[in-house]
Amino acid sequence: MKISLNSGNLGEVFSKLAIANREFNALHPGDSGARQAVHTVYGGAHLFKSDSAKKLGVLALRSLDEYAPNFVVFAKALQLEGWEQLPEHEEKILKLEPVLSENPEGVRKERHPAWLAHTVYQRVREKLEREAVEDFRIDFEDGYGNRPDSEEDMHTELAALEVAKGMKDGTLSPFIGIRIKPFTEELRDRSARTLDIFLTTLLSETGNKLPDNFVITLPKVTITEQVTAMMDLLALIEKKLGLAHNTIKIELMVETPQSIINSKGQCALPEFVRAGEGRCIGCHFGVYDYTASSNITAAYQSMDHPSCDFAREMMRVSLAGTGLWLSDGATNVMPVGPHRPDENGNLSEEHRRENIETVHRAWKLGFDHVRHSLKHAYYQG
Secondary structure, eight states, X not given: OOOOOOHHHHHHHHHHHHHHHHXXXXXXXXXXXXXXXXXXXXXXXXXXXXXXXXXXXXXXXXXXXXXXXXXXXXXXXXXXXXXGGSOOSHHHHHHHHHHHHHOTGGXXXXXXXHHHHHHHHHHHHHHHHHHSOSEEEEXXXXXXXXXXXXXXXXXXXXXXXXXXXXXXXXXXXXXXXXXXXXXXXXXXXXXXXXXXXXXXXXXXXXXXXXXXTEEEEEOSOOSHHHHHHHHHHHHHHHHHHTOOTTOSEEEEEEOSHHHHBOTTSXXXXXXXXXXXXXXEEEEEEOXXXXXXXXXXXXXXXXXXXXXXXXXXXXXXXXXXXXXXXXXXXXXXXXXXXXXXXXXXXOOOHHHHHHHHHHHHHHHHHXXXXXXXXXXXXXXXX
């Protein structure tokens, strides 16, 4: 017997599905297309100034000039594709430079290693000159430490005033925010106080305006109730300061195994994000707190540890399609030479060589870590 389905039958069958589909689509809108920063610099709140981003750019260019005075040194330090084919002698490099500058596309195929090295080097220089820091997080947590309340109150107010000055002078990074302390029993009151002082001071100086792309980072989230408490606190602050509800956005830091798998054996991240009630725009992975929480000794705590890859994949899969920005951790080896010039500004040839080797190793490590992040679909770090 042939059974025909009419619109009434189908409407009844699909009515519940339609609701479920709409709920799914609301939770998984996909990427917004808005610009995402490629990195976030965390800097101690006590050191922050309105022009910190520009000063970091100056320091970065100075380091590049000192340790990679030309594109060949740069390419060899990072071992860019074809670096072995690049000339060694300065005279040959100087002859090659104008050819690559004047007609780069003309030599792209026949001298590809040189073209690649020169192109990347020039783009790095241009980026450092124009916008060395894309995102800055004024840090009241690991980069600041635990201090007397009076001292943190002072630094909180000063940091807010510096942000207000940066807004006026146009010197802030395109993305900016603060990281408070975690919502543990020991630190929650201090975190709330810092958040209140910072926002109250800032908005009183700016006519109730926040910087573009401003965000609050909540670290070491372990349970959903910490996110819920953050939502309630921000709602109170917005009401007090006359801001529209949900004006202030947040990021969550994934720094413990409990952030990945909760006590019920479920992935905790989707519930954390739902508790954010539309305020949560991203999740940052904290490599070294996560590996320490996983009982991995300091000697093996690194960006490319297998436990970190597991956490990254859990983050990526559980938050896929939600539109949240994911950010990887940081390389914890600084590109700083061990030797300093004497009082006359002199440095022995041996010490100079050791400085160059140290800095180049750190650059290469950071380069490899960035490539590792990109391989795992993490485009911010």
